[in-house]
Amino acid sequence: MKGLFKSKPRTPADVVRQTRELLIFLDLHSGSRGGDAKREEKMAELSKNIRELKSILYGNGESEPVTEACVQLTQEFFRENTLRLLIICLPKLNLETRKDATQVVANLQRQQVSSKIVASEYLEANKDLLDTLISGYENMDIALHYGSMLRECIRHQSIARYVLESDHMKKFFDYIQLPNFDIASDASATFKELLTRHKATVAEFLSKNYDWFFSEFNTRLLSSTNYITKRQAIKLLGDMLLDRSNSAVMMRYVSSKDNLMILMNLLRDSSKNIQIEAFHVFKLFAANKNKPTEVVNILVTNRSKLLRFFAGFKIDKEDEQFEADKEQVIKEISAL
Amino acid sequence: MAAAAGSVGGDDHHHHQQARYPLDAGSYRLLCKIGSGVSAVVYKAACVPLGSAVVAIKAIDLERSRANLDEVWREAKAMALLSHRNVLRAHCSFTVGSHLWVVMPFMAAGSLHSILSHGFPDGLPEQCIAVVLRDTLRALCYLHEQGRIHRDIKAGNILVDSDGSVKLADFGVSASIYETAPSTSSAFSGPINHAPPPSGAALSSSCFNDMAGTPYWMAPEVIHSHVGYGIKADIWSFGITALELAHGRPPLSHLPPSKSMLMRITSRVRLEVDASSSSSEGSSSAARKKKKFSKAFKDMVSSCLCQEPAKRPSAEKLLRHPFFKGCRSRDYDYLVRNVLDAVPTVEERCRDSTQLCGCARGARCVSPCRHASSGSNVVAAKNRRISGWNFNEESFELDPTDKPPEQQQQQPCFPFHHDNDDDMVEHEQEQRRRQDGNDGSSDVAVPHLVTILGSLEMQRDMVMQVLEGDGGGGGGGGETAGREEMLVGYVRELEKRVQELSTEVEEEMARNAHLQELLHERACENHTDSSHTSGSR
Structure with missing residues (x-):
C-alpha cells in the first residue's frame, strides 16, 4: 500500500536545490530566538539533505556512486552559490553534519563535468572563500573542518597559487605553533601541501619571496622551542630543498653562513629525529661544489668537532644511503 | 539510512557547551600512573582550573614512538571529530617537550x-x-x-x-x-x-x-x-x-x-x-567446559x-x-x-x-x-x-x-625441526624441550618463520604477476595507475617484511645453535655431576 503513495524520488539536483534553500533560511534566521522549534526542524532537514549529498557522491554500503548522478549534483551545486552558503553556515551545523559537509566539499573538488573541474572555476571566481577557510584556524570549533576543505581546494594549482601569494602565508607561521595539537598539525599539513604540491608554482613562490620566507622559516620555525614545530619544519625544509624543481632556491640557501649555523645547531639537538632530518639538509652545504668562503670558513673552524660528531652519528636501523651520505660529507669536510 | 542514524543515535554533544580543557601541562596534576606502553604512559590526573576534575592523560613519547607525526596527528584528529556516548573522545591534546599529552575522560x-x-x-x-x-x-x-x-x-x-x-x-x-592522501590523485569513490x-x-x-x-x-x-x-x-x-x-x-x-x-x-x-590428555591444564579446561x-x-x-x-x-x-x-x-x-x-x-x-x-x-x-x-x-x-x-x-x-590448503607450498628444510605428522617425533621434541628446561619456543619459531617467509615471497610474486599483467593490458587510465601504485607500495611492504623476517630467522637460528650448545654443555655437566641435576630440576 505504502508504495502506491510514495512520492517521486528526488533527483540529485533536487537535493542540492533543497539544501540551498535550507541554507538560505539558516543564514537569514541565524540570530532569531523566536522560531527555535521551526529552526530545529529545518536544521534536521538540512542535515538529512547533506547526508544524502554525501551518499550520492560516495555511494553507500549497498551501491557505488553513479557518475551521472554525481555530474548532475555537481552542476547544480556550482550553478549557484551553494558552496559559499555551506561554508558560511558551517559553524551553525552540528558536528555530524559538519563532517558530512566537509566530505561533500572535498569530493566536489574532483568532480568533472564535461572534463572540466567545475569546482576550480568556481573558486577562482570566489577567492574570498579561501580567506574564510584560512581564518578558520582561529576558531577551534571549525578549524579542522575548514582545514580539511582548504587542503582539498589547494589541489587546484590556481587556488594554491592564490594562497601562496596572499598575506595568509605569513599567518601560517602562527597557526603552526598554536597550542592545540590537532589544529597546529592541521595547519602544518596545509602549509606543507602548499609548499610541496605544485612544483613549478612553489619554485616560483620561493624565488620571489626568498628573503622574508626563509627569514621567518629560520627564526620562527627552525629556532622554535616547540619540539613538534621544529621537527616538522626541518623535515619540510629537507623536502623543499631536495626537490629538483627548487634547485635554484637550494643553491641560494646552502650558500649562506647564517643558514649553515642554524643547521649545525640542529645537528646538536637533543632529539635524534631532528638530528637526522637536519643532517639531510646539512649534507647539501657540504656537498656544494661552489661553497662561498664564509661557508668554507665555518666548516674549517669546526672541522674537528664535526668529524668527531659524524664518527659517532648512527641511526637505529641500517640505511645504506645514510651511511654513503655520511661518508661523502666526512670526505668533503676533511678535504677542505 | 536515515533509520540507521536514528536507531544508533549518534548523540551529539554540543561541544561549545563543554568545558574547555586547558592546553598546558601546568594546569594538570598527575596523580598516578595507570598504564604504560612501548611509547606511551597513561596517568590519572586532576585538571586544576576545572575544579580538579579527574581525567586520564596519555603521554605519548613522540621521539620514541615508531609512528611518524602524521599518523599521530591522524589519530588525534579522528578522536577530536568523533562524538558518541560509547566512543572515547579526547578533551584536547598538546605537546609537552617531545611528548604529546592527550587529555581524555578517566x-x-x-x-x-x-x-x-x-x-x-x-x-x-x-x-x-x-x-x-x-x-x-x-x-x-x-x-x-x-x-x-x-x-x-x-x-x-x-x-x-x-x-x-x-x-x-x-x-x-x-x-x-x-x-x-593529500599528494595523490587516487581513484576516489567506492562503497563502504x-x-x-x-x-x-x-x-x-x-x-x-x-x-x-x-x-x-x-x-x-x-x-x-x-x-x-x-x-x-x-x-x-x-x-x-x-x-x-x-x-x-x-x-x-x-x-x-x-x-x-x-x-x-x-x-x-x-x-x-583436549582436556583429557592434558593434565597440567585440566582444571581450567574443565572449568571452561x-x-x-x-x-x-x-x-x-x-x-x-x-x-x-x-x-x-x-x-x-x-x-x-x-x-x-x-x-x-x-x-x-x-x-x-x-x-x-x-x-x-x-x-x-x-x-x-x-x-x-x-x-x-x-x-x-x-x-x-x-x-x-x-x-x-x-x-x-x-x-x-x-x-x-x-x-x-x-x-x-x-x-x-583440516582440508588441505589450496596453495600448498613446498615444505622448506630446517636444520632443527622434523616437520612430520608423526606423533612420535613430536613427543620426542616435547620431551627434549622439557629436559632442556627452556620453553623451547625458538625450536618452533624458526620453521614457522621460514614458512611465513616462503608465503610472503609467494605473495610478492603473485602481486608482481598482477602488476606485470596490468602493465601489459595497459590503457586503464588513472584508476589503474592508482591501483598499480598501491600494489607497488604493497610489494615494497612485503619486501620489507621479508627482509625483517629473514633477519629474525637468522637470529632465531643463531639462538637455536646457542641453545644446542648450552644443552650439550649441560649434558656434559650432568654426566659429571648428577647430584646437581636432580637438585635443579
Missing part, C-alpha cells in the same frame, strides 16, 4: 581486558558480556556509519567507567575511507564495504592494505591483507572479543601474538589437545566469525540480534556489583601488573601475559595442517579446518 574501571586478568580469568557472566558488547556495537555502528574502520577491536580497547558505562578507545590504527584504498607511497601507512590491529583479534582477510578489507573485519574482531570475554582470553592466545598470526597465515597451527552459554550468544558469535566477510552481519544488524534484546538497564547494576566491585582499582592494578607480569606493555598489554603460557603451563601440543578456521558452536571455540 574511565575508572579500566579496560575489559584488565578486568578479566584481575579477577575473571575464566570470563565474565553472560549478562555482563551482553551489556558491554551492546555498547561496543553501538560505538561500532557509529564508526561504520562514519565510514571509519576501527581495526583493533578487543577487550583491551573497551573501557568501562565506574557506573558500568562503556567506551570504545584507541584509534591508533583506525582508518577513514573518506580520507584521501570494499572501498579502494587511498593510494600513494608517501602515505602508505594510511592504506587499508597495511597490517593493523593486534594478531589474535585479526580477521583472516586482514592478515591476508592483499585481499583488502572493510568494516566487516571489525565484525570478526568483535566476535573474537566476545569469545575473549566469555573465556577470559582470545582463542589461540596460548601462543605469542606473532606466532598466532603466522599460523593463521600459513595455516599451520599447534593445537591444544562447565560454562554454559545461551544459544543466542553462540549464534551471535558464530555469525560474526563467518569466513566470508560479506556474510557477517553489519554492526547495525547485529544490534538487533536476540542476544542483545534481553539487555536491561539493571544489567549495568549487576555489572557494577558483581564485576567492577570484585576487581582492584586501576591504580592498584597498575602497581600489581608491573610486578606481576613485567610485560612492558601495561595498559595496552595483549592478553594473556606471557608468563601465563610459559613454564608449568606448557601443554602437550600437536602439529596439524589446517586450511582455515571454523567456529565451533558446540565448544564455543575457533576450530581449524
Whole structure:
C-alpha cells in the first residue's frame, strides 16, 4: 500500500536545490530566538539533505556512486552559490553534519563535468572563500573542518597559487605553533601541501619571496622551542630543498653562513629525529661544489668537532644511503 | 539510512557547551600512573582550573614512538571529530617537550581486558558480556556509519567507567575511507564495504592494505591483507572479543601474538589437545567446559566469525540480534556489583601488573601475559595442517579446518625441526624441550618463520604477476595507475617484511645453535655431576 503513495524520488539536483534553500533560511534566521522549534526542524532537514549529498557522491554500503548522478549534483551545486552558503553556515551545523559537509566539499573538488573541474572555476571566481577557510584556524570549533576543505581546494594549482601569494602565508607561521595539537598539525599539513604540491608554482613562490620566507622559516620555525614545530619544519625544509624543481632556491640557501649555523645547531639537538632530518639538509652545504668562503670558513673552524660528531652519528636501523651520505660529507669536510 | 542514524543515535554533544580543557601541562596534576606502553604512559590526573576534575592523560613519547607525526596527528584528529556516548573522545591534546599529552575522560574501571586478568580469568557472566558488547556495537555502528574502520577491536580497547558505562578507545590504527592522501590523485569513490584504498607511497601507512590491529583479534582477510578489507573485519574482531570475554582470553592466545598470526597465515597451527590428555591444564579446561552459554550468544558469535566477510552481519544488524534484546538497564547494576566491585582499582592494578607480569606493555598489554603460557603451563601440543578456521558452536571455540590448503607450498628444510605428522617425533621434541628446561619456543619459531617467509615471497610474486599483467593490458587510465601504485607500495611492504623476517630467522637460528650448545654443555655437566641435576630440576 505504502508504495502506491510514495512520492517521486528526488533527483540529485533536487537535493542540492533543497539544501540551498535550507541554507538560505539558516543564514537569514541565524540570530532569531523566536522560531527555535521551526529552526530545529529545518536544521534536521538540512542535515538529512547533506547526508544524502554525501551518499550520492560516495555511494553507500549497498551501491557505488553513479557518475551521472554525481555530474548532475555537481552542476547544480556550482550553478549557484551553494558552496559559499555551506561554508558560511558551517559553524551553525552540528558536528555530524559538519563532517558530512566537509566530505561533500572535498569530493566536489574532483568532480568533472564535461572534463572540466567545475569546482576550480568556481573558486577562482570566489577567492574570498579561501580567506574564510584560512581564518578558520582561529576558531577551534571549525578549524579542522575548514582545514580539511582548504587542503582539498589547494589541489587546484590556481587556488594554491592564490594562497601562496596572499598575506595568509605569513599567518601560517602562527597557526603552526598554536597550542592545540590537532589544529597546529592541521595547519602544518596545509602549509606543507602548499609548499610541496605544485612544483613549478612553489619554485616560483620561493624565488620571489626568498628573503622574508626563509627569514621567518629560520627564526620562527627552525629556532622554535616547540619540539613538534621544529621537527616538522626541518623535515619540510629537507623536502623543499631536495626537490629538483627548487634547485635554484637550494643553491641560494646552502650558500649562506647564517643558514649553515642554524643547521649545525640542529645537528646538536637533543632529539635524534631532528638530528637526522637536519643532517639531510646539512649534507647539501657540504656537498656544494661552489661553497662561498664564509661557508668554507665555518666548516674549517669546526672541522674537528664535526668529524668527531659524524664518527659517532648512527641511526637505529641500517640505511645504506645514510651511511654513503655520511661518508661523502666526512670526505668533503676533511678535504677542505 | 536515515533509520540507521536514528536507531544508533549518534548523540551529539554540543561541544561549545563543554568545558574547555586547558592546553598546558601546568594546569594538570598527575596523580598516578595507570598504564604504560612501548611509547606511551597513561596517568590519572586532576585538571586544576576545572575544579580538579579527574581525567586520564596519555603521554605519548613522540621521539620514541615508531609512528611518524602524521599518523599521530591522524589519530588525534579522528578522536577530536568523533562524538558518541560509547566512543572515547579526547578533551584536547598538546605537546609537552617531545611528548604529546592527550587529555581524555578517566574511565575508572579500566579496560575489559584488565578486568578479566584481575579477577575473571575464566570470563565474565553472560549478562555482563551482553551489556558491554551492546555498547561496543553501538560505538561500532557509529564508526561504520562514519565510514571509519576501527581495526583493533578487543577487550583491551573497551573501557568501562565506574557506573558500568562503556567506551570504545584507541584509534591508533583506525582508518577513514573518506580520507584521501593529500599528494595523490587516487581513484576516489567506492562503497563502504570494499572501498579502494587511498593510494600513494608517501602515505602508505594510511592504506587499508597495511597490517593493523593486534594478531589474535585479526580477521583472516586482514592478515591476508592483499585481499583488502572493510568494516566487516571489525565484525570478526568483535566476535573474537566476545569469545575473549566469555573465556577470559582470545582463542589461540596460548601462543605469542606473532606466532598466532603466522599460523593463521600459513595455516599451520599447534593445537591444544583436549582436556583429557592434558593434565597440567585440566582444571581450567574443565572449568571452561562447565560454562554454559545461551544459544543466542553462540549464534551471535558464530555469525560474526563467518569466513566470508560479506556474510557477517553489519554492526547495525547485529544490534538487533536476540542476544542483545534481553539487555536491561539493571544489567549495568549487576555489572557494577558483581564485576567492577570484585576487581582492584586501576591504580592498584597498575602497581600489581608491573610486578606481576613485567610485560612492558601495561595498559595496552595483549592478553594473556606471557608468563601465563610459559613454564608449568606448557601443554602437550600437536602439529596439524589446517586450511582455515571454523567456529565451533558446540565448544564455543575457533576450530581449524583440516582440508588441505589450496596453495600448498613446498615444505622448506630446517636444520632443527622434523616437520612430520608423526606423533612420535613430536613427543620426542616435547620431551627434549622439557629436559632442556627452556620453553623451547625458538625450536618452533624458526620453521614457522621460514614458512611465513616462503608465503610472503609467494605473495610478492603473485602481486608482481598482477602488476606485470596490468602493465601489459595497459590503457586503464588513472584508476589503474592508482591501483598499480598501491600494489607497488604493497610489494615494497612485503619486501620489507621479508627482509625483517629473514633477519629474525637468522637470529632465531643463531639462538637455536646457542641453545644446542648450552644443552650439550649441560649434558656434559650432568654426566659429571648428577647430584646437581636432580637438585635443579
